[in-house]
Amino acid sequence: MSNSTAPGIDERPRAVRRRELAAELLTFLPRESVLTEPEELRPFECDGLTVYRRLPMLAVLPDRVEDVQRIVRAAAAQGVPVVARGAGTGLSGGALPLEDGLLLSLAKFSRILELDPDRRLARVEPGVRNLAISEAADPHGLYYAPDPSSQIACSIGGNVAENSGGLHCLKYGLTVHNVLEVKVVDIEGRLLTLGGESLDAPGYDLLALITGSEGMLGVIVEVTVRLLPKPETARVVLAAFDDLGRAGDAVAKVMASGVIPAGLEMMDSPAIRAAEDFAHCGYPTDAAAILLCELDGTEAETAAQLEEIRVVLEGAGATRLKVARDEAERARFWLGRKSAFPAVGRISPDYYCIDGTIPRKRLAEVLKRMRQLSAEYGLDVANVFHAGDGNLHPLILFDANQPGEIERTEEFGGRILEICVEVGGTVTGEHGVGVEKLDQMCVQFPAHELEQFHAIKRAWDPRGLLNPGKAVPTLNRCAEFGAMHVHRGNLPFPEIERF
Amino acid sequence: MGDRTEALRNRVRGAFETGTPLSIEGGGSKRFFGRRPAGEPLAIGDHRGIVNHEPSELVLTVRAGTPVGETQAALAEHNQWLPFDPPRHDPASTIGGVVACALSGPTRPWTGAVRDFVLGTRIVNGRGDVLSFGGEVMKNVAGYDVSRLMAGALGTLGVLLEVSFKLLPRPARDRTRVFEMSAGDAILRLSGWARSPHPILGAFHDGDRLHLRLGGSEPAVAEAAERLGGEAGDGAVWETLRDHRLPFFADDGPPLWRLSVPAHVPPFDVPGSTVIDWGGAQRWVRSDAPESVLRSTAAAAGGHAVCFRGGDRERPFHPLDEGIAGLHARLKAAFDPGRILNPGRLYDGL
Ligand SMILES: Cc1cc2nc3c(=O)[nH]c(=O)nc-3n(C[C@H](O)[C@H](O)[C@H](O)COP(=O)(O)OP(=O)(O)OC[C@H]3O[C@@H](n4cnc5c(N)ncnc54)[C@H](O)[C@@H]3O)c2cc1C
Numbered sequence: 001m002s003n004s005t006a007p008g009i010d011e012r013p014r015a016v017r018r019r020e021l022a023a024e025l026l027t028f029l030p031r032e033s034v035l036t037e038p039e040e041l042r043p044f045e046c047d048g049l050t051v052y053r054r055l056p057m058l059a060v061l062p063d064r065v066e067d068v069q070r071i072v073r074a075a076a077a078q079g080v081p082v083v084a085r086g087a088g089t090g091l092s093g094g095a096l097p098l099e100d101g102l103l104l105s106l107a108k109f110s111r112i113l114e115l116d117p118d119r120r121l122a123r124v125e126p127g128v129r130n131l132a133i134s135e136a137a138d139p140h141g142l143y144y145a146p147d148p149s150s151q152i153a154c155s156i157g158g159n160v161a162e163n164s165g166g167l168h169c170l171k172y173g174l175t176v177h178n179v180l181e182v183k184v185v186d187i188e189g190r191l192l193t194l195g196g197e198s199l200d201a202p203g204y205d206l207l208a209l210i211t212g213s214e215g216m217l218g219v220i221v222e223v224t225v226r227l228l229p230k231p232e233t234a235r236v237v238l239a240a241f242d243d244l245g246r247a248g249d250a251v252a253k254v255m256a257s258g259v260i261p262a263g264l265e266m267m268d269s270p271a272i273r274a275a276e277d278f279a280h281c282g283y284p285t286d287a288a289a290i291l292l293c294e295l296d297g298t299e300a301e302t303a304a305q306l307e308e309i310r311v312v313l314e315g316a317g318a319t320r321l322k323v324a325r326d327e328a329e330r331a332r333f334w335l336g337r338k339s340a341f342p343a344v345g346r347i348s349p350d351y352y353c354i355d356g357t358i359p360r361k362r363l364a365e366v367l368k369r370m371r372q373l374s375a376e377y378g379l380d381v382a383n384v385f386h387a388g389d390g391n392l393h394p395l396i397l398f399d400a401n402q403p404g405e406i407e408r409t410e411e412f413g414g415r416i417l418e419i420c421v422e423v424g425g426t427v428t429g430e431h432g433v434g435v436e437k438l439d440q441m442c443v444q445f446p447a448h449e450l451e452q453f454h455a456i457k458r459a460w461d462p463r464g465l466l467n468p469g470k471a472v473p474t475l476n477r478c479a480e481f482g483a484m485h486v487h488r489g490n491l492p493f494p495e496i497e498r499f
Numbered sequence: 500m501g502d503r504t505e506a507l508r509n510r511v512r513g514a515f516e517t518g519t520p521l522s523i524e525g526g527g528s529k530r531f532f533g534r535r536p537a538g539e540p541l542a543i544g545d546h547r548g549i550v551n552h553e554p555s556e557l558v559l560t561v562r563a564g565t566p567v568g569e570t571q572a573a574l575a576e577h578n579q580w581l582p583f584d585p586p587r588h589d590p591a592s593t594i595g596g597v598v599a600c601a602l603s604g605p606t607r608p609w610t611g612a613v614r615d616f617v618l619g620t621r622i623v624n625g626r627g628d629v630l631s632f633g634g635e636v637m638k639n640v641a642g643y644d645v646s647r648l649m650a651g652a653l654g655t656l657g658v659l660l661e662v663s664f665k666l667l668p669r670p671a672r673d674r675t676r677v678f679e680m681s682a683g684d685a686i687l688r689l690s691g692w693a694r695s696p697h698p699i700l701g702a703f704h705d706g707d708r709l710h711l712r713l714g715g716s717e718p719a720v721a722e723a724a725e726r727l728g729g730e731a732g733d734g735a736v737w738e739t740l741r742d743h744r745l746p747f748f749a750d751d752g753p754p755l756w757r758l759s760v761p762a763h764v765p766p767f768d769v770p771g772s773t774v775i776d777w778g779g780a781q782r783w784v785r786s787d788a789p790e791s792v793l794r795s796t797a798a799a800a801g802g803h804a805v806c807f808r809g810g811d812r813e814r815p816f817h818p819l820d821e822g823i824a825g826l827h828a829r830l831k832a833a834f835d836p837g838r839i840l841n842p843g844r845l846y847d848g849l
Binding site: 199204432 | 555601612614615628629632635638643647650651667668694719763801803819829832834
């Protein structure tokens with residue numbers, strides 16, 4: 001990871017810098033909130049992308065906004081970079097520490113500050129778990145719509161930082177569509193309010209800009225989310241297919257039908273079998289692919305939509321349709337999908353999750369090319385993903401203990417992402433760039449766009465102290481990557497000097 | 500007509516080199532909006548046409564100079580729409596203008612705003628670089644969300660060339676119900692209804708009556724009409740409201756203010772007349788009251804006030820907090836270092 005050097009290099013030994021910053025922090029934080037010993041720092045060495053690990057110089061766990069402001073000021077004064085961390089479930093290495101950096105854990109900010117059913121909003125601290133919001137809203141018949149599969153663990157601050165999606169984003173939107181206001185601490189230690197309780201705020205849409213900014217622009221210290229009334233009913237239909245491509249085409253047909261499902265997920269045969277073994281959810285293990293299509297609304301509305309979708313799925317060549325009979329069966333169908341990652345974890349020593357998004361009509365084609373690559377690299381793939389949004393999650397199965405497999409896996413993953421860009425998609429739909437997809441950003445964006453991203457970063461953080469080296473590659477890195485990797489005969493970044 | 504990207508890029512590049520301010524104009528229908536335009540006109544109106552509409556993908560990419568009416572008509576042929584239902588204050592209103600001004604119609608609280616449907620943009624920044632952000636896919640977190648940042652920036656960060664939107668099918672059924680009740684009662688009633696998932700697509704109070712728009716699937720709308728009651732109303736009222744053709748919005752009369760506030764707050768006690776839209780979240784006020792009264796009323800309720808039409812053009816938009824204002828200035832410099840794109844249109848100095 002050549003990209004992670006801290007700016008304003010301080011020549012003194014790390015131990016000295018660590019001692020100095022810790023001493024300053026201990027003037028206002030209790031001892032147990034400032035961690036400096038390797039064994040204390042170990043839990044922060046990686047996020048959900050465990051192939052990258054690194055210990056931070058020190059970690060801090062404040063629980064008051066004023067303390068976050070003072071911590072950021074103290075770190076900035078000493079030129080120490082700051083990496084914010086929520087629950088550490090991120091899948092792109094966004095919260096990966098820097099050896100010379102301060103790891104700022106927001107885990108202790110776990111209070112729901114306000115939940116008002118009449119205004120249909122919840123104001124929460126950033127460390128509050130995604131699911132905890134819906135649980136608190138439930139007695140009022142309300143919920144927070146974005147529901148990442150990691151929702152029992154991931155934090156709302158992390159959700160905002162990644163603009164996370166979930167199983168029901170197809171109808172109810174991503175994090176950016178469901179957040180009203182965010183309070184951030186900038187690198188100067190100022191507390192800024194972005195957005196508000198009204199439906200828009202004066203000036204630039206900074207709320208949209210901070211959403212998905214991967215901890216690069218500010219530290220999120222409070223989030224106000226919109227709550228929605230729970231639909232009266234939800235029904236799910238499971239459609240089995242004997243061909244992966246046909247299932248892919250069925251997705252496009254469902255989306256063109258005029259009915260917007262609440263969720264439309266797809267799993268291929270390896271994922272189906274792993275999930276069935278793990279969760280006993282009633283999936284047909286002989287199918288090449290299944291679609292889970294959820295419809296919600298009033299009783300009559302859902303019944304009508306179910307009928308329409310049934311016709312579409314049958315027309316698209318589904319070999320079997322199974323409508324969940326009751327809530328228990330519906331929960332079981334979803335349990336299989338939600339536990340697909342851990343289930344795949346049981347059939348392979350390691351797996352690597354890819355996050356490209358493509359136009360839905362290209363699904364069948366991309367899945368086919370992925371299978372060819374799988375044969376080429378000799379690595380199996382299990383697919384389980386947000387099909388309605390065209391958001392792929394191929395899981396590449398590998399064994400990190402086999403020499404060379406990590407590298408082969410990463411290269412295979414990179415090739416998949418390049419196909420996504422080629423068909424008009426993106427290298428990341430919801431997991432973020434982090435440290436993982438820096439090279440693929442060079443494939444997706446020309447130099448001028450990357451320059452514009454860097455200029456935005458400088459507008460917030462001129463010295464590059466917030467999560468430096470993540471999310472946006474330097475032009476030099478792209479030039480190096482381009483030299484290794486000539487794309488369709490064109491040398492990208494011809495204007496950058498080679499070295 | 501057609502693709503004028505090269506010409507527009509060259510104009511901006513030239514202006515950057517000579518430090519010439521440009522005043523970006525789509526249909527010219529929003530000259531009244533914001534601070535006074537200054538600079539050489541940069542006409543976008545010829546840069547028009549639908550670049551890509553794929554009904555089955557529910558996406559549309561359109562050049563910024565394309566009229567809103569033409570766009571919606573093309574979508575209607577496929578029974579689709581831009582669900583934020585952009586206003587056409589004038590037949591000349593363009594897609595670029597609607598995005599730059601972040602204008603959403605009466606459906607906004609239930610469907611989402613302009614920015615919620617923006618998937619991607621192509622812009623010329625203040626250096627004359629043509630840049631693309633986002634794209635035509637539903638989910639995309641590669642890089643900062645520059646596309647959504649363009650919505651409401653009033654052209655001060657970039658000249659919009661193309662915008663890609665997420666589309667939705669038009670609601671199968673659309674019905675309007677009317678209730679005789681005071682504004683205060685309407686707000687209470689709407690708050691109560693919002694606790695359940697009714698298929699509401701519009702709610703406005705004209706001073707005497709609450710108009711409620713129900714839109715969605717046939718059975719859902721029929722059930723809701725039954726449950727919520729009211730008398731049958733005229734569906735044409737939504738367009739009239741959206742495009743500011745109600746007598747309330749007539750050109751003569753006191754300045755027109757827009758107060759964007761949390762939906763639940765009771766009616767304001769400000770001099771003048773009020774039309775409540777967005778289920779309470781957008782209050783149109785015609786008032787000669789001093790700016791400070793309208794601003795403090797909105798701010799006290801947790802919102803902000805815009806002098807939308809008429810009145811003082813020095814400060815139409817709500818003043819920004821100091822930290823936020825600094826960020827605006829730095830972002831402006833990041834996109835438009837020569838300060839040539841619509842300078843001063845949004846705030847003095849931007
Ligand atoms: C099994 C599994 C399933 C998943 N399913 C989904 C899914 O369906 N959809 C989806 O979108 N994601 C999914 N994810 C990814 C992950 O859960 C999300 O990205 C989540 O939002 C990360 O939240 P976190 O609190 O764990 O953040 P972290 O991993 O701690 O941090 C993520 C990024 O956000 C930054 N950050 C965190 N908190 C703050 C803050 N307060 N202020 C500023 N920056 C901050 C970090 O610096 C880092 O860059 C899944 C992950 C796993 C392990």
